[in-house]
Amino acid sequence: MNTQHFSTKERILGAAEQLFARHGFAGASLRQVTAAANVNLAAVNYHFGSKENLINEVFRRRLDDLNAHRLDELDRALQGENTTLEDLLVAFIRPALDLSLDRSGGGAFVRVLARAYAEHNDALRKFLSDNYGHVMKRFHGAFSERLPTLDKEELYWRLDIVAGALTYAMADFGVIKRKSGVSEQAHRERAVEHLIRFAAAGLRAS
Amino acid sequence: MNTQHFSTKERILGAAEQLFARHGFAGASLRQVTAAANVNLAAVNYHFGSKENLINEVFRRRLDDLNAHRLDELDRALQGENTTLEDLLVAFIRPALDLSLDRSGGGAFVRVLARAYAEHNDALRKFLSDNYGHVMKRFHGAFSERLPTLDKEELYWRLDIVAGALTYAMADFGVIKRKSGVSEQAHRERAVEHLIRFAAAGLRAS
DNA sequence: GTAGCATTCAAACGGCCGTTTCAGACCCCT
DNA sequence: AGGGGTCTGAAACGGCCGTTTGAATGCTAC
Numbered sequence: 001m002n003t004q005h006f007s008t009k010e011r012i013l014g015a016a017e018q019l020f021a022r023h024g025f026a027g028a029s030l031r032q033v034t035a036a037a038n039v040n041l042a043a044v045n046y047h048f049g050s051k052e053n054l055i056n057e058v059f060r061r062r063l064d065d066l067n068a069h070r071l072d073e074l075d076r077a078l079q080g081e082n083t084t085l086e087d088l089l090v091a092f093i094r095p096a097l098d099l100s101l102d103r104s105g106g107g108a109f110v111r112v113l114a115r116a117y118a119e120h121n122d123a124l125r126k127f128l129s130d131n132y133g134h135v136m137k138r139f140h141g142a143f144s145e146r147l148p149t150l151d152k153e154e155l156y157w158r159l160d161i162v163a164g165a166l167t168y169a170m171a172d173f174g175v176i177k178r179k180s181g182v183s184e185q186a187h188r189e190r191a192v193e194h195l196i197r198f199a200a201a202g203l204r205a206s
Numbered sequence: 207m208n209t210q211h212f213s214t215k216e217r218i219l220g221a222a223e224q225l226f227a228r229h230g231f232a233g234a235s236l237r238q239v240t241a242a243a244n245v246n247l248a249a250v251n252y253h254f255g256s257k258e259n260l261i262n263e264v265f266r267r268r269l270d271d272l273n274a275h276r277l278d279e280l281d282r283a284l285q286g287e288n289t290t291l292e293d294l295l296v297a298f299i300r301p302a303l304d305l306s307l308d309r310s311g312g313g314a315f316v317r318v319l320a321r322a323y324a325e326h327n328d329a330l331r332k333f334l335s336d337n338y339g340h341v342m343k344r345f346h347g348a349f350s351e352r353l354p355t356l357d358k359e360e361l362y363w364r365l366d367i368v369a370g371a372l373t374y375a376m377a378d379f380g381v382i383k384r385k386s387g388v389s390e391q392a393h394r395e396r397a398v399e400h401l402i403r404f405a406a407a408g409l410r411a412s
Numbered sequence: 413g414t415a416g417c418a419t420t421c422a423a424a425c426g427g428c429c430g431t432t433t434c435a436g437a438c439c440c441c442t
Numbered sequence: 443a444g445g446g447g448t449c450t451g452a453a454a455c456g457g458c459c460g461t462t463t464g465a466a467t468g469c470t471a472c
Contacts, residue, residue, distance in 0.1 A: 008419080024325070026233035029459065040421055045461060047419095111326070117379040118324040119230070120317070157400040160382050164374030165367050173323040173373075174366040194363040201411030202404035214449080235429065246450055251431060253449095413472100420467070425460105432455070439448080 009047050011037040014105055017058050021111035025055055025119065056127065059116070062099065062109045063131045069095035070135055074142060085200045088142050093166055097192050100170050101185050114171035136163075147203065155203075162199045169195050215253050217243040220311050223264050227314035230321055231261055262333065265322070268305065268315045269337045275301035276341055284348060291406045294348050299372055303398050306376050307391050320377035342369075353409065361409075368405045375401050 006014070015037035019028035030051055034041045048054040073091035077083050099106040116124050136159065144155055168174065169191040178187045212220070221243035225234035236257055240247045254260040279297035283289050305312040322330050342365065350361055374380065375397040384393045 022326075024230055024232055026230055030461090031458075040419095041460095042422090042462080043420070051460065111324075115324050117374075118317075118321050118377070120228075120378075154400065156382060157397070158404055160380040161371050161375070161401060161404050164379060165371045167379075168323075168370030168374060169367070171324070172326075173370060176362060176366050191363070194360065195367060197411050198364055198367050198408035202408035205403050205407030236431090237428075246452085247430095248432080248452090249450070257430065415472085416470090418467100418469080421465085423463085423465105425462070427459080429458070430456105433453085435451085435453105437448105437450070439446100441446090442444095 008037075008039050008043050011039055012044060012047065012054070013058055013061055015039075016054055017105050017108045017112055020055070020058065020115065021108035024115055030054075055124075058109075058112060059124075059127065059131075062106070063128075066095055066099055067131060067135045069098070071138065074138060078142060083142075083146070085143070085146055085203055086196060088139065088146070089162070089196045089199055092139055092162070093192055093196060096166060096170055097188060100188055107184065110167075110170040111172075114167050114173065117167060143203065150203075158203050161202070165195055165199065214243075214245050214249050217245055218250060218253065218260070219264055219267055221245075222260055223311050223314045223318060226261070226264065226321065227317035231325065236260075261330075264315075264318060265330075265333065265337075268312070269334075272301055272305055273337060273341045275304070277344065280344060280348060289348075289352070291349070291352055291409055292402060294345065294352070295368070295402045295405055298345055298368070299398055299402060302372060302376055303394060306394055313390065316373075316376040317378075320373050320379065323373060349409065356409075364409050367408070371401055371405065 012033060016028070016033045019033055019036060022028070023032075030044050031041060033054075034044060044051065044054055048057060070092060073095060074088070077087040077091045080087070096110065100110045101107065116128065140152075140155060140159060143159065144150070144152060147155060150158075170188065172178075172184075172188070172191075174191075176191075178184065182190075218239060222234070222239045225239055225242060228234070229238075236250050237247060239260075240250060250257065250260055254263060276298060279301060280294070283293040283297045286293070302316065306316040307313065322334065346358075346361060346365060349365065350356070350358060353361060356364075376394065378384075378390075378394070378397075380397070382397075384390065388396075
């Protein structure tokens with residue numbers, strides 16, 4: 001992280017991600033970001049135009065990949081026969097888990113994402129819905145086929161709950177403390193196992 | 207809200223709650239708060255000592271009530287016979303819903319609570335766990351009796367997921383847009399109905 | 413090698429931040 | 443009427459904020 005062979009832009013994005021995760025968008029200043037990135041203060045406005053645009057770029061960098069992986073996993077799950085709800089949930093959740101575990105700051109990003117939900121910012125919401133909308137639609141269709149008796153609107157509500165619980169689990173909001181012998185990776189993986197069992201049963205509720 | 211017959215302290219707490227919900231703790235300034243409360247800037251430091259302490263008081267004012275109501279509802283649910291999981295979930299969730307619907311800013315408070323989760327601030331977490339811990343323990347015991355085959359740790363995970371999904375639903379994080387004809391109250395009530403069905407099934411998962 | 417462009421740099425801009433100060437207003441008690 | 447609290451008021455404190463400037467630097471192409 002922040003080693004010299006990354007470009008100025010990349011170093012800023014990495015440092016911003018870390019600091020936004022830790023202190024929030026308003027709480028992390030460009031002076032902190034540029035200091036952590038080992039970069040001149042003016043570089044942010046030179047490369048990104050403004051702080052707000054930097055925030056957007058932090059999202060764009062990760063979300064494109066995340067959504068592509070989700071759709072890949074969905075296609076792969078649908079190719080097999082007798083695809084279960086659990087398979088679909090894994091296709092949705094696994095890419096988020098992988099992202100949260102990657103070495104280069106994905107763990108910080110999932111926390112930034114949770115902050116974005118909390119912000120309730122209209123521009124950010126539109127950005128997220130533009131980036132997520134078509135993915136949610138495809139998953140909704142796949143779930144719908146496997147839950148033929150479930151009302152379509154009810155399914156939307158339940159998928160929304162799953163997305164919320166996933167955000168919560170990935171961002172480590174919960175009150176469950178990580179045991180000292182357990183790595184952050186292992187903790188998150190356990191959380192996801194529980195979440196998948198829970199969500200599959202919740203989706204099947206009559 | 208903020209009418210003159212409330213005390214200066216109460217007006218500050220109400221305005222702070224609204225603005226913290228909308229802009230976050232770092233994003234809402236004491237100048238905005240005191241202006242909205244129609245109160246002198248120095249009144250915050252006079253009555254609360256500091257901004258950080260004001261934040262704590264915003265929580266204390268609501269959480270004591272919320273937890274007391276939850277325990278009341280739990281006692282009432284346990285007095286009946288054949289108490290179901292759904293009864294317990296209602297005892298846990300209903301007071302939060304009521305709070306979110308009350309006229310005097312409870313809707314803002316649940317969003318402030320969600321912000322607190324996102325903050326990941328150690329002092330705030332300790333404060334919340336001190337205030338929530340004993341409540342969670344009592345609910346865990348009640349759920350545990352009705353789910354005798356479920357591993358105790360697994361139950362903790364699942365209750366944590368329920369709490370997360372509840373926070374998510376109350377704070378209206380979801381992507382589901384409120385339809386134009388539906389009031390914010392009705393929207394939240396619908397969300398809770400879905401959540402209870404979903405959570406009951408999730409808790410029962412083998 | 414030098415023109416032209418992209419990038420970095422230190423410094424400064426006006427503006428808002430949380431907090432403090434201290435003078436005045438208010439109110440209750442004798 | 444006057445003294446002693448509690449509370450409010452306007453103003454100022456140093457400090458950090460996001461952004462802009464303009465000069466210095468590096469690099470590429472001729």
